[in-house]
Amino acid sequence: MALYSEKVMDHFRNPRNVGVIEDADGIGEVGNARCGDIMKMYLKIEDDIIKDVKFETFGCASAIASSSMATELIKGKPVREAMSLTNKAVAEALDGLPAYKMHCSVLAEEAIQSALEDYEKRRGKGE
Ligand code: FES
Numbered sequence: 001m002a003l004y005s006e007k008v009m010d011h012f013r014n015p016r017n018v019g020v021i022e023d024a025d026g027i028g029e030v031g032n033a034r035c036g037d038i039m040k041m042y043l044k045i046e047d048d049i050i051k052d053v054k055f056e057t058f059g060c061a062s063a064i065a066s067s068s069m070a071t072e073l074i075k076g077k078p079v080r081e082a083m084s085l086t087n088k089a090v091a092e093a094l095d096g097l098p099a100y101k102m103h104c105s106v107l108a109e110e111a112i113q114s115a116l117e118d119y120e121k122r123r124g125k126g127e
Contacts, residue, residue: 005095011065016072019054028114032107037063041111048079062097062104069093070108083116
């Protein structure tokens with residue numbers, strides 16, 4: 001059996017939503033101390049909807065595929081739905097990850113959570 005699913009390979013080779021949002025409403029950056037991989041998420045939010053999301057990932061193939069899939073899963077969704085995105089859902093959407101690569105999908109969940117927290121913080125200040 002192949003180590004990685006077709007979907008993982010597709011999102012690794014052609015990652016969706018790579019880049020930076022200059023005027024982002026929320027930015028989250030997380031890392032994994034063990035492997036040293038880093039993931040940064042940018043959110044553009046309007047009327048409580050994730051209008052746009054971009055990411056930069058300096059990491060392994062699974063981390064890149066996980067960030068790409070995670071952005072696809074939250075794009076156009078209400079903030080509340082994005083908040084409840086789990087790494088398990090990301091891994092499932094990728095048709096699975098090897099057990100020792102599950103932490104890569106955790107990074108995607110954490111990066112989105114962190115960007116949403118930043119958004120909430122900024123909003124709290126602005127109002
Ligand atoms: Fe660390 Fe994949 S090996 S995020």
